[in-house]
Amino acid sequence: MTTPQRGDIPHRPKVAVMEDVAELAGVSAMTVSRVLNAPEKVRPETRARVLAAVQELGYRPNSAARVLVTGRSGVLGVVSFDTTQYGPASTLYAIERAARQNEYSVSIASLDALNRKSIAEGVGRLTSQSVDGVIIVAPHESATDGLRHLPPDLPAVAVDAGDGVPFPVVMVDQHAGAARATRHLLSLGHRTVWHLSGPANWVDANARVAGWRSVLEAEGREVREPLVGDWSARSGHELGRRLALEDDLTAVFAANDQMAMGLLRALREAGRRVPEDVSVVGFDDIPEAAYFWPPLTTVRQDFATVGRLAFQLVLDRIDGVLGERRLKVEPELVVRESAGVSPPG
Template structure:
């Protein structure tokens, strides 16, 4: 490989080899080179070997722009996403990446500064202009529904973690089931009802968890307290936790994610309420460090890797022309640790 140093004249810089160069060196036509790369079985083994030798010799890489121009397919998938520092989105993205890599797709990312209809459309447009073969929208927010209403024709799109009303296939963790499971776990420990610290309204996951919690309570005819609304941060959990700690009625809390749960735990402890002796707490996500919270957090594990894989699958189907209105739900799993105990 040749390094270009500042002093070197442009003429000396070897221009990257193109297919024609390979063809010449191998003594064949460009078409044959193309075939060796795309349908090797159609070329006689000896010819193929000569071509491959030439490819290596010249360190040839096909120019994907040229290929895209003629085939219309790029081998790149677009992902539209919001804050990738949040645990959920980051993990989902990671799952998608892995699935894509295994199938030799590359991922292009359009990350949004704000989560709303307009930016989602814009993100999709930017990806589309890059000729991505398909788009996965990771936007677990109400606005996604609108942003996904008028899609460019012919562009396969799937969503991750979207609501029921999306016009596109969806892969998601079953938030309702997870929340219900967490709630039933607390009820089964003898608590008469369960308080809820929710995520921000308009987030699909947040409302799904509220719904699951509510229906589990209603199914057993329990009183349903007003949910307390946080913003996913430990800080908001802490502030809400302080309020909960003041109310002696509160013996069981289902918190919509682990980081807020961490804030709640801290507030309870500061108020002198012991967990789980006085109050039981369940989180959601199972972040890797949840087992090292104080006390170790009972929580609901989401398999983000699986969700990413399912989304990728769905997109592949769509790209292949399969038009099923699929909704792939991934089951979450309750992980019982030490932050939950029997009613005092």
Template sequence: MRQASLTDVAELAGVSHMTVSRVINGTGPVRPETRARVQAAIQELDYRPNSAARTLATGKSETLGVVALDSTLYGPASMLYGIEHAAREAGYAITISSVSRPQRQSISDAVEVLRRQAVEGILVIAPHVAAGRALEFTPRDVPLVAVGAAESAPVPVVTVDQHDGARRATEHLLALGHRTVWHIAGPEDWLEARAREQSWRETLEAHGIEAPTVLRGDWSPRSGYEAGRALIAGGDVTAVFVANDQMALGMLRAFTEAGVTVPHDVHVVGFDDVPEAAYFSPPLTTVRQDFIEVGRQAFELLLLRLRDEAEGVRRLITPELVVRESTGPR
């Protein structure tokens, strides 16, 4: 079946090509009753405007670029979903350029690919240390916003307040009467892991508690399992803050195999609130990150940048502690 053309819409609505173009592109005055006829014709014919022609007519592609890590990790993947959700609601298309390694050259190449596709602006998901450094070398002739980057980034940033989330998790465990809180941290080259670890230490120090030796994983359940076995071997562990829910899942498996019960023997708090967290055994107390809000604010900030506003803006999204059975009565 032939795809409907602009001519078909014009004939059905009884108007000129120029009038249809004005309605589609919003480039000129059209009477309300005429606009309604054109829109009805577009819907009836299921007409889809040619994006290239529309860009030539308006000078705007209504397409945004996203540089994303080629990762299935919940955090980066959810940030991308949040951005796509916000853009779709506003009528923008998204073009994604993925990088397998968050290095300066790979991110620069990804940005250049998007520039050649005439995107109006670019969002860079940059929760990695190397990605943050690469932002210092991005071109200044295209509006750019970083998502999940450090507050010190040279471009506007939207990120979840990792320090606040880790503080909430640690304070919650201390309020349950524990003398200290152990921590399974994420990889050192991830900004989120660094921020959560730093806040955990600072919270303990604020209570006059010396931080125990940190254990480190790679975000995976396997690494959480290994860290859990190490904690069991060390003994005298009653409370653990784990830097993400997937590592917490692995740690819970190690505890179960060793006969350590949660929450009777140990209280556990994770981070992220993955969809499965409520169905862990036991259901996991964790810190929820609102990635839909991150995407909405990142998109909003990029629109401001398109108008040459919001230079140097930093937006922090407040996380939420979700209390479940893993920190329940002992």
């Protein structure tokens, strides 16, 4: 037993490795490896001895060594933008959950900007860490463009991407959700529906505009130019003040709940009652939506399902299975009190 030198800090406190376990159990390292990876190939008594030794030494396999030899890390990369927002955060959470249940863990790369370069860099940060696969949550057109320039053999899956990406895509059917919201408002007797949209170049925003527009056009209603916000309550409020000036305004479909919230306040400040004078429908169904004033009618996105499906798809890709190209999750209209019948013209 070597005594520590003066001042020596035992820096790596000598953690047990496979060889130590083998020795304690009186077998070879290979047998230990087998107990851990293919227990059925080891006689039960031997297995028990090995497991006891593992327990006693508190042995944990060194993943770096395993990765080096197997080429598999059991780590999934997620690149995303602004995970403080409800949508991305929920998606990330669902992915992590699904991953955990499948013995995967997840490594994240947040993006500062949404463009080709930063996407490539985020993916690069992850792949150089030897992740087995990547899920990219970046619902922006330029991110979509970035995806097109990634190596197509990368085991990747996109969430909420536009068309023409070389990977499977999972997304909520935004078009259908927006259409549902718009139809709901028309069914209440409104002559037309205004739209408070998300920022240009966000795929969700565009799809919602398209869904909204398609219903109005199909029904032959007037299509007013959408007002473009930035998803924030602030922008909803600001644009809401402009909307409140329109006196033929009776119904508004806001592209997310935060903007709807700002809108609600602007309408109230302008003396327009909701839903008596103006009806409002949002999108997302954030947990607080039911406690807006009035409670918000909105379109619920099932992020948990999106996350789960995305994980399932990367898993398939990692295993070389070619799965669906494009999976859509149905959104659901949640009727509360912010939308009512059209006031008599």
